[in-house]
Amino acid sequence: MQETYRPFYSHALGHDVEMLVFGERGYPVIVFPTSGGRYYQAKDFGLVDAAASLIDSGKIRLYCVDSVDGYSWYGQHLPPQERLHNHVRYDQMLTEELVPMLQRENSVPKVAVAGCSFGGYHALNFAFRHPSQVSYLFSMGAKFDISNFLGGYHNDDLYFNNPPAYIPAAQDDNFYHMGIVLGSAVDDFCKQGNIEMSEILNRKGIRHWLDIRPYGTHDWPVWRDMFPEYLAQIEA
Structure with missing residues (x-):
C-alpha cells in the first residue's frame, strides 16, 4: 500500500504536526494513537496492516495523526490550566485545520475517526464535540471518563471534554446519523x-x-481483529 509522510504546520498549535497517510484514495479515517503513542504507532503495532485490503482496494484512506497527550492529559509536569489549554488547541487543530483539509482533499462532507485505548477517547470526544464533521466513530478498548486526570482540578474545558459528563445533555441531529461502534x-x-x-x-x-x-484483553490483538470489521461498515 502507498505510505506517505505528511507533516503540516498547525497555526492552532504553533508547530508542525506529523502524520502518516496510507492509501491513495478512499474514505478518510483519522486514527489517533494511544496514550504516549506517536503518529507511527498504528503502523508499528499492525493496525494498518490489518486494514491493508480495504486500503489497497481504495475503500478507505488512513490518516494517522500525532497527539499532544504528553503536554495535555498526561503532562503531569504542567499546571492543570495549561494542560487543558493545550488540549483545546489540539481540538482546534483538528476541527479548523486537519478535518477541512481532508474534506477538500477527498471531496467528502465528513470524515471517520478511530482509535484504540486513549486514542478511542480522542475519537469519541471529537465526534461528539463536532458531530457535523464526523460520519463514523470507531473506538476500541477506550476509556472515556477523564475527570480524575487533573488531580481534582475542574473547569468548563474539563467538563466539555469529559464525554460521560457532557453527552447526556448534548443535543445535535448529527448524533443520530453517525455510525458508532x-x-x-x-x-x-x-x-x-x-x-x-x-x-x-x-x-x-x-x-x-x-x-x-468474548475473548481478549486491553491489547492490540483484539483491536487488530476489530479494526477491519469496523472499517468495512463505511459507505462512501
Missing part, C-alpha cells in the same frame, strides 16, 4: 466504561453497536 473485550479493564457509555447513548436514542468480544 464501541469496541471492548471480555477481559478489557475498560469494558465497564464502554457499557456505561452505551447506556448513555441508549437513553438518548442514539444508535450504536456495543461490541464486547
Whole structure:
C-alpha cells in the first residue's frame, strides 16, 4: 500500500504536526494513537496492516495523526490550566485545520475517526464535540471518563471534554446519523466504561453497536481483529 509522510504546520498549535497517510484514495479515517503513542504507532503495532485490503482496494484512506497527550492529559509536569489549554488547541487543530483539509482533499462532507485505548477517547470526544464533521466513530478498548486526570482540578474545558459528563445533555441531529461502534473485550479493564457509555447513548436514542468480544484483553490483538470489521461498515 502507498505510505506517505505528511507533516503540516498547525497555526492552532504553533508547530508542525506529523502524520502518516496510507492509501491513495478512499474514505478518510483519522486514527489517533494511544496514550504516549506517536503518529507511527498504528503502523508499528499492525493496525494498518490489518486494514491493508480495504486500503489497497481504495475503500478507505488512513490518516494517522500525532497527539499532544504528553503536554495535555498526561503532562503531569504542567499546571492543570495549561494542560487543558493545550488540549483545546489540539481540538482546534483538528476541527479548523486537519478535518477541512481532508474534506477538500477527498471531496467528502465528513470524515471517520478511530482509535484504540486513549486514542478511542480522542475519537469519541471529537465526534461528539463536532458531530457535523464526523460520519463514523470507531473506538476500541477506550476509556472515556477523564475527570480524575487533573488531580481534582475542574473547569468548563474539563467538563466539555469529559464525554460521560457532557453527552447526556448534548443535543445535535448529527448524533443520530453517525455510525458508532464501541469496541471492548471480555477481559478489557475498560469494558465497564464502554457499557456505561452505551447506556448513555441508549437513553438518548442514539444508535450504536456495543461490541464486547468474548475473548481478549486491553491489547492490540483484539483491536487488530476489530479494526477491519469496523472499517468495512463505511459507505462512501
